[in-house]
Amino acid sequence: MTNPLKTQVLIKIDTITYKGHSVIRINIPPQKEISFVGEKAFIREDSSTVEAKGPKLLAVSQLFQK
Known part of the structure; x- marks a missing residue:
């Protein structure tokens, strides 16, 4: 991955709870x-x-x- 994309992805990582489990959510921003x-x-x-x-x-x- 390019460095700008790595940075964009890393700042968009969070965790959510789904059916009692912790799930890592990674949001990928739109690309050009x-x-x-x-x-x-x-x-x-x-x-x-x-x-x-x-x-x-x-x-x-x-x-x-x-």
Whole structure:
């Protein structure tokens, strides 16, 4: 992650209680460009996080062009 994104994420971490359990909540602020972890980018597909490669990465990239 880029340093600005790390800072934005770290200041948005808090805990909530859900059904009697403490849960860490991490809020990710809206981004203006694709964020990479090392050389990889990830997207959500339904309830999973998957690496964005090839056409999927291009499709995500186009979302930021608008």
